[in-house]
Amino acid sequence: MLTAYEYRCAFCGYEGLIDGASVGLEAAHVRWWAFDGPDDLTNGLCLCSIHHLLFDKGVLGASADRTVTVSTRFASRSPAAERVVLSLAGARVLGPQRCLPTVSADHLEWHTHQVFRGPARERVPAV
Template identity: 60%
Template sequence: MDWLERIAKLRQWSRNGTRAPHKPLLLLYALGRFQEDPDGDLRYSAVEQDLQRLLTEYGPPHRTTPAYPFHHLVGDGVWEVRTDRGPGSPGTGVRDLRETGATGRLAPELRSALRRDPDLLGRVARSLLDLHFPPSLHGELCEAVGLELDPVVTTVLPAARRQRDGRMRELVLTAYEYRCAFCGYDGRIGAVPVGLEAAHVRWWAFGGPDEAENGLCLCSLHHKLFDKGVLGVGDGHRVLVSQHFVGHSPAAREHVIALAGRPLVGPQPGARPVAAVHRDWHLREVFRGEPRPAAAG
């Protein structure tokens, strides 16, 4: 059985690029626990808070519940649920999962495959990360679910999946003249830029094209905050800062809060700015809460 192919075809609710990473997050969490204890079960009442934190931190901005993937992942053939009454999930109700002692774990065939092939866990995890989250979040997401992955492991995506365009970085950095679009940072060592990255506005995993009008040149800090939903781009191509962000230090105020309402730095004349359709997707699916008012001055 091709487990990478099965993982790539997880059934997820989707409409107009809506993010629904419930199942991938549960699977990543289960892989982290399997790595720690291959014979362990995940009792819903014991892991509910962990799963809710993952959904709050890495899921869509709107309200959601870990009961949904705990039940529905069974239908993808990679997960099983048992209760005090026997095999089978009691449904998506939180109370039902708690009161029946529902426990979940990776499907027996998948657990056997992971034991036979120690490298499979890394390939499955990398596939989930690549297909559902931007690269800037992969490292901290692995830490959040307790996964330790070999950094040399690479994932070959199924042939049906599109491949990234390696020219994206150069297109975006050139369009913004090697300056962070939020703060103007333009550091180099000799002729080589350092700490500058090409950020997808609409994530590649959700149909975002490898084109300059879907990209921003951002410093490493602001790229991470953009992908976490702290920063966004609003009307008039001005920087948005989420009201959910809290920072009291002078550095937090200067490098984040003071950005609210500032116009983007770039792109250069002749280069396409971020397309409205991609800005709207990011505001709907990634940006958290309401924006702060523009900083004084």
């Protein structure tokens, strides 16, 4: 998964290395393995550690049009949360290398209905 996404977070583009090894990136199932989610590219995203956790908790999601969704139920007033979470609303989800399959719409729909704690925030225009 990490190689397919060229070692960058599909939500924020983070990429990090220490001594030549990737750090802070993880393979995330869209439809959870326990709910018959396959272990393949059609059911995965490369996410940084914080976005993986927030994706699994339903704070973040990905819509059918491949944009990041942020739950209106997520609350924080910190500048860090604004930069790391809230600013992602409506951002384009980065895909894998061009020759590889993207995440299945069926798996994204499953995550939206079973995990994401909507409704989604509207994208805030940049000032």
